Amino acid sequence: MSDVKKILGNYSKDITKTIEEELAVITPNNLAEASVYLTRAGGKMLRPALTLIAAEAVGGACESALKPAAAIELIHTFSLIHDDIMDQDDMRRGMPSVHNVWGDDVAILAGDTLFSKAFGIIIGNEGTTSDQNNKSLATVADACVKICEGQALDMGFEERFDVTEDEYMEMIFKKTGALIAAATKVGAIMGGASDEVINAMYEYGRLIGLAFQIQDDYLDLASDEETLGKPIGSDIGKGKMTIIAINGLASDDTGRLLEILKDDENSEDDIAEAIDILTNCGAIEYARNLALESVSQAKVTLEILDDSQFKQVLVDIADFVLERSA
Numbered sequence: 001m002s003d004v005k006k007i008l009g010n011y012s013k014d015i016t017k018t019i020e021e022e023l024a025v026i027t028p029n030n031l032a033e034a035s036v037y038l039t040r041a042g043g044k045m046l047r048p049a050l051t052l053i054a055a056e057a058v059g060g061a062c063e064s065a066l067k068p069a070a071a072i073e074l075i076h077t078f079s080l081i082h083d084d085i086m087d088q089d090d091m092r093r094g095m096p097s098v099h100n101v102w103g104d105d106v107a108i109l110a111g112d113t114l115f116s117k118a119f120g121i122i123i124g125n126e127g128t129t130s131d132q133n134n135k136s137l138a139t140v141a142d143a144c145v146k147i148c149e150g151q152a153l154d155m156g157f158e159e160r161f162d163v164t165e166d167e168y169m170e171m172i173f174k175k176t177g178a179l180i181a182a183a184t185k186v187g188a189i190m191g192g193a194s195d196e197v198i199n200a201m202y203e204y205g206r207l208i209g210l211a212f213q214i215q216d217d218y219l220d221l222a223s224d225e226e227t228l229g230k231p232i233g234s235d236i237g238k239g240k241m242t243i244i245a246i247n248g249l250a251s252d253d254t255g256r257l258l259e260i261l262k263d264d265e266n267s268e269d270d271i272a273e274a275i276d277i278l279t280n281c282g283a284i285e286y287a288r289n290l291a292l293e294s295v296s297q298a299k300v301t302l303e304i305l306d307d308s309q310f311k312q313v314l315v316d317i318a319d320f321v322l323e324r325s326a
Helices: 004-023 029-040 046-055 061-087 099-104 104-123 130-156 163-190 195-222 242-250 255-262 266-282 283-304 309-323
Strands: none
Touching: 004 029, 004 046, 004 104, 004 309, 029 061, 029 099, 029 104, 029 130, 029 163, 046 061, 046 163, 046 195, 046 309, 061 099, 061 130, 061 163, 099 104, 099 255, 099 283, 104 130, 130 163, 163 242, 163 309, 195 242, 195 309, 242 255, 242 266, 242 283, 255 266, 283 309
């Protein structure tokens, strides 16, 4: 297997440079600094890297997809800034969140600036046809709508404990998977692929996006606090309806799990008890198997591509989604 983290790091250099160049013209200084802040905070840049790798995997040039890849990262960053404002989260990527440094008003403007710049970057992409740029623009716009729908669904789940698995899968696709799917689809479009290949690359991104979020649910219970950077079982403490909680509630005849999820003042013992219930009823294993199946299906979609080092990297990234520990 290739070293996925190293590969992502190599791609991130050009992506970061492109973003810095595109955001350098923003004024005043506080808005410029708030806008570029999170892009310098050391994220994996998985989504834009996937755009570049997908372009190469379908036989295109990395350069043709560089600006659209940067646009994908700006959309992702915009969503993080606004999520942190809505959730009033004080930290992001180990640093104070944008609204914590500049206040809510500037943070909202920074997110809006990144959102707008992303579309301008795609429209102005050179070396590709207007048809490619228009298709990419439509793909990103569709993903943005889905992100908002996914966030609204997630917020609507906060006071519900009857969320179904289908509802949850729709939410995580829209909130997390849609932009990853857009990233791989845009790469295929910019790489000059056929419609059949473009659709396959979208499906690949959709499936690893689902696996990515399910793995997050799994790590909340199966990782350790130091690696994860937050207490184990924090989703339980917040009463979040993850795929694990949904499956566990369907299996727990005692009603104790529901009591814990509804309680806003759970002790560490309560959370440990909930984890035991979820382990014993197989809900944690169920989530892990669901993520494994999504990754397996994602690899099957890649069979449409000719063998190449870039196709292999896409296979390795699918595995990486499940091998990460945070």
